Amino acid sequence: MNLLDKVIKVGARGSLLSRKQVEEVFAEFSFFHPGYTFETTWIETTGDRDLKTSLRSLEKTDFFTKEVEALQCKGEFRISIHSAKDLPEKLQEGLQIVAITKGVTSADVLVFREGESFETLPFCPKIGSSSPRRDERVQSILPNCEIVDIRGTIQKRLELLVQNQVDAVVMAEAALLRLQLHQFPRVVLEGETALLQGKLAVVALESDQEMLMLFSSIDARFVKV
Template identity: 55%
Template sequence: MIITVGLRDSKLSRKQLDELIHLFSSEYEFQPTYLQTIGDRQLDVSLRNMDKTDFFTRDIDAIQLAGKVRISLHSAKDLPEPLPKGLMMVALTKGQDPSDSLVFREGENLETLPSGALVGSSSPRRDKIVQTLRPDLLCVEVRGTIEKRLEKLFQGEIDALVVAEAALIRLELTYLNRISLPGPVAPLQGQLAVLAREGDHEMAKLFASLDSRRHNPGKKMAETTLYLGLDPSNFKTENTLIHCPIIQIFPRDFNLPQIQYVFDDIPKYTHFIFTSKVGVNVFFDCLAHYQYGIDILEGKEIIAIGESTAKAARARGAHVTQVAKEETQEGIIRMLAVQNLDHAFVFLPCSALSRPDLAHFLMIKRIRHQLCKLYDTRAVELKKRPALEEIDEIVFTSPSTVDAFKKIFGEIPKNKKLIPIGPITQSKLNSVFTF
C-alpha cells in the first residue's frame, strides 16, 4: 500500500518520517512530498508573539485538502488551533523527550559565559527560563533550521542556543555540549501528529495504534513480551511476559571513605532526592549499616522520581513529600526550579552511571548538595538466552538495559516492537542502535 505524505522540507522532517516508517511493516510504502512552508520562507518574521497559527503548516494543509497527499506529518507543537476545516488528527505519537536544552560550544558552560552573552531563543517562555538561571544573559531570536541555528553558534554569532531535546535526539546530535533547561515546556513538544482528511476512515484505522490520546481496545496485542529490567511488577500487559533481567546491581562497599564521609552528615541534609527504586533500597541498606533509624529523616524533604520510586521509599518507612510526575531528572529539575532552596542541603544517592544533569543543575544554581555513588550497574552473563525470533516486543527499562542488550545480543532483530520506559531510555536506544 502506497501512502503519500506531505511534510516540511528539512533534515529534521526527514528524520521524523523515518521514525514514523519504522513503526510500520514493509507492506506500506510512504511517498513524501517536501514543502518549504511560509514559516520556512519568511525568516524575518518573529515567532515570539505567534501562538497556534498555521505559519508552519499552511502550505502542507493546502496540498492535502486538494488531494495531492493522503496524510501529513507535523511536529505536533506547530499545529494551529483549531485544525483547518476538512482535516483531522488520526495520531499523536508518544514522541521524544519534551524538554529544552541549552547548547554551548565545546569547552564552555553556563557559568563561563560572560555577562551580556547572547543566547539564541525563539519564545518568551525560553527567554524567561534562561534569565532565571543567568539574569545577565541577553536572549535574541534566531530563526531557521536546527543546522542553521547551530551554525550561528559555532561561528560565534551567538554564545549559546536553546534547542528542543527531541530535535537533537532525532538528528543524532546528543553528543553536543549541552544542559537540560528546567521549567515548563511547550505543549506537545517532542510529539508527532499525523493528519488525514475528514472522513478518511482507512487512515484513521491504520494509524489508531500509534495514537497516544486514547486506548485502542481493538488493537492486536503482541503475543510475547521480553522484559529486560529488574522488576516487572509495575509493567502491565496482556501478553505472555518473559522476565529476563540483563543487568545486575552491585552495591559498593559501604565502608569506603567517600561513602562514610557523606553518611556522617545525614542529620544535616534537608532534602533527599531518589531517582530510582534501586537507589532507594541501596540507600536505606547503607543507612542501616551506619545505624541510623528511619526517624533521622523526620522533617526532611523526601523527593522521588515517579510513583514507583515513591512507593519503594514508602515501603522502607519514608514519608515522601514530593513526587515528580515526569519520571526523569528533568522532571525533578523543573519541580525544584520554582522552589526556594537558598538554605537547602541536598543529598543525592545514585548509581555510578547516573546522568549528571540533576547534579549539574544544583551546581549552577549554587545549591549546597552532596552526590553519593552507592552502586554499580553491570550487564549479566546469561546462562540461557531467550530466542529473540519468538519475541514480539522488547521492554527496555533504562539506558543500562540498552547497553547490556547491545553487549549480549549485538543488534535488535527487525520487526520487533520496542518499548523504552521514559524519554532518556528512548534517547539511548536511538543512539546505540540504527533503525
C-alpha cells in the first residue's frame, strides 16, 4: 500500500467543536490503524448559517447534515464525521453509518458564569435552552425560571451567559469537555438526554466496504470479543 492509499478524505462541519470531534475520531482510529492520515474538508451547513430557526422542531432532520451528505454522495470524501445526535432519521440514499463511537458522557448540564452557582441564581432566572426536553428538566428544579430560546455555537451560547443576557444555560457536558471549557461551573441535570448525545458517528457510502471494515474497529454498537 502506498502513502496515498493511507490518506482518508473526510467531510465535517467547520465549527471548533466539530474539529475537536474529528480529532477524537482520528485518535481512536489511529490506535487500531497507525499510519493513516485524515484530509478534511470543512463544510458550512444550513444549521450553521441559519441562526434564527429554533431547533425545537428540527430533531432528527438533516438541518446540520444536508450539505455534508450531498457532497459525500458526489464522492468528495470517503467518510463524514458528525455528532451522532445530529444525524437525520434517514440518511441520504447511498450512505450508511459505519461506526458510532463510545463517546463521552451523555449528560446535560446547567452552566453558570465563573464564580457563580445554582445557589446564586436570582428568584426568576433566565435560562438559555434549545429543546423542550431540556426546558422540562430545568423547570422541574426552577419552576420560576424564564426559558430563553438560544442558537449558535457553544462559544456563542456562552457569550450570552458572560454578557448577562441569561443567568445560566443548558448544554451537553460532552461539548464542554471536548472544548476544555473547565472554567465554567455547572451542575448535571438528572433525566433523559437526546438519543446518542456525546457519541460521534462515522458515515460512508454503502458501496465502500473498505471504510466499513476499517471503522468497525471503533464501532461501539457491537461488543468486540
